[in-house]
Amino acid sequence: xxxxxxxxxxxxxxxxxxxxxxxxxxxxxxxxxxxxxxxxxxxxxxxxxxxxxxxxxxxxxxxxxxxxxxxxxxxxxxxxxxxxxxxxxxxxxxxxxxxxxxxxxxxxxxxxxxxxxxxxxxxxxxxxxxxxxxxxxxxxxxxxxxxxxxxxxxxxxxxxxxxxxxxxxxxxxxxxxxxxxxxxxxxxxxxxxxxxxxxxxxxxxxxxxxxxxxxxxxxxxxxxxxxxxxxxxxxxxxxxxxxxxxxxxxxxxxxxxxxxxxxxxxxxxxxxxxxxxxxxxxxxxxxxxxxxxxxxxxxxxxxxxxxxxxxxxxxxxxxxxxxxxxxxxxxxxxxxxxxxxxxxxxxxxxxxxxxxxxxxxxxxxxxxxxxxxxxxxxxxxxxxxxxxxxxxxxxxxxxxxxx
Numbered sequence: 010x011x012x013x014x015x016x017x018x019x020x021x022x023x024x025x026x027x028x029x030x031x032x033x034x035x036x037x038x039x040x041x042x043x044x045x046x047x048x049x050x051x052x053x054x055x056x057x058x059x060x061x062x063x064x065x066x067x068x069x070x071x072x073x074x075x076x077x078x079x080x081x082x083x084x085x086x087x088x089x090x091x092x093x094x095x096x097x098x099x100x101x102x103x104x105x106x107x108x109x110x111x112x113x114x115x116x117x118x119x120x121x122x123x124x125x126x127x128x129x130x131x132x133x134x135x136x137x138x139x140x141x142x143x144x145x146x147x148x149x150x151x152x153x154x155x156x157x158x159x160x161x162x163x164x165x166x167x168x169x170x171x172x173x174x175x176x177x178x179x180x181x182x183x184x185x186x187x188x189x190x191x192x193x194x195x196x197x198x199x200x201x202x203x204x205x206x207x208x209x210x211x212x213x214x215x216x217x218x219x220x221x222x223x224x225x226x227x228x229x230x231x232x233x234x235x236x237x238x239x240x241x242x243x244x245x246x247x248x249x250x251x252x253x254x255x256x257x258x259x260x261x262x263x264x265x266x267x268x269x270x271x272x273x274x275x276x277x278x279x280x281x282x283x284x285x286x287x288x289x290x291x292x293x294x295x296x297x298x299x300x301x302x303x304x305x306x307x308x309x310x311x312x313x314x315x316x317x318x319x320x321x322x323x324x325x326x327x328x329x330x331x332x333x334x335x336x337x338x339x340x341x342x343x344x345x346x347x348x349x350x351x352x353x354x355x356x357x358x359x360x361x362x363x364x365x366x367x368x369x370x371x372x373x374x375x376x377x378x379x380x381x382x383x384x385x386x387x388x389x390x391x392x393x394x395x396x397x398x399x400x401x402x403x404x405x406x407x408x409x410x411x412x
Contacts (some may be wrong), residue, residue: 019195021150023083024127026188027090028154030181031120032161032264033168034094036257038109039242040166041174053239053369055106058114060365063358066121079126080196086122087189089115094182098175117358125354127154144275144335151334152271152327159264166257218340218399223356225394226333229291230357232387233326234364236298236380240372241319248311259316267323274331284398287332291392294325295385302381315377329391336398 035056042052073082093115097104127150168177242260245251251259270277278286301318305311337353364387371379 016196019192020083020127021153023087023188023192023196024123024150024154025157026185027087027120027123028157029161029164030090030094030185031116032158032261033165033177033181034097034116034161036162036165036242036260037169037174037177038113039239040169040246040256042109043243043246049239049243049369049373051106051369052243053365055109056113056238056365057362058110059117059120060358060362062114062117063121064355064362066118067125067355067358068352082122083126083196084189084192086119086126087185087192089119089122091182091185091189093119094178094185097178098182101175104174121354121358125350144339147335147338148274148331149272151331152268152274154268155271155327156265156268159261159266159268161261162264163257163261166254166261169257170254216340217397219337219353221394221397221399222333222336222340223353225287225291225391225398226337226353227356227360227363228387228391228394229326229329229333230360231364231367232294232298232360232384232391234361235367235371235384235387236377237368238361238365239368240377240380241315243372244315244377263319263323266320267327270324270327271331274328274335277328278332284395284400287329287336287395287398288392290325290329290332291388291395294322294329295388295392297322297325298381298384298388302378302385305378305381 038055039052042055047055093112096112096115097109099108165177168180172180242256245256245259249255278290297318301314301322304314304318337350367383368380371383
């Protein structure tokens, strides 16, 4: 086993462990506070700082990764998630909205430090000329992460029923603490540290490829979260009458399947993994939410329309997400990779923030159909933006291409 593969396995293991707790915590908070009688908008507000600080963290975290090394930013992310879990293990009377929002803010910082470090770390382990290998490694990391996030959703529902909210977060904090201590010893020092100390102003990308892809990513993930984050779980609990086990189990199954498709994306897209493929797959995805909304408005069975449509949406969204994840790592500069990746995932976090706020507000005011129409429009914008992507050439891979 080569040193690069060993580091890849450590990075992936860290990412897996973190993702399990992140997915479980998301489901715990949504279901627990829905059970307490919080409105969909109020639940969405609990995640505002989680998403907002994700925007800030990706922007600044990329700079820190280039200055300090990705091993340090990844371990800091693991530690902050432990602190966030411990904050939620307080007596029920202390679980006020501001307190939960503060814990979610820490969790958001932790999640995006961890993700940025993992995605950037792969770039440092694969030579630029091995683009096929890079695509496969990114797809495996991204897909397996989302599969485990789905397991985390399921785990959150199970833990809520078996151990209660407080017991669940304590168990996760202890488990993640063991992973963090192992990571301190196993992860290579100076991973991804830039040879030339980057200046703070360099956190804003000057690359046309990075900027266009980042804008498309923002609308793509806003399109997912506008109906997936708050609207869908609450809709299943209220309209379908599903209990926590069923909601958590279905959401888990969807994410697991979504992650598996992501790992297969290189086989599905083949060599169509550049500009034309990105536009095509986004255009196909834009049709799905509109069809689901139309079916609901036409009086079709809600369960058939939503569940069937959600499965198709998951397949197409997984392919889009995997393509984007590969392209950002491919286009990013070789030295100081975390600067470009951090900027890109800042846009990803901005899209999630937009989608989360809209998910609670639009669903509460206008229902699931409105969330779906907005989702379709946002994906269409992502497809149009992708038209402006440059074609991948030896000059654009691993280098800055200024607009």
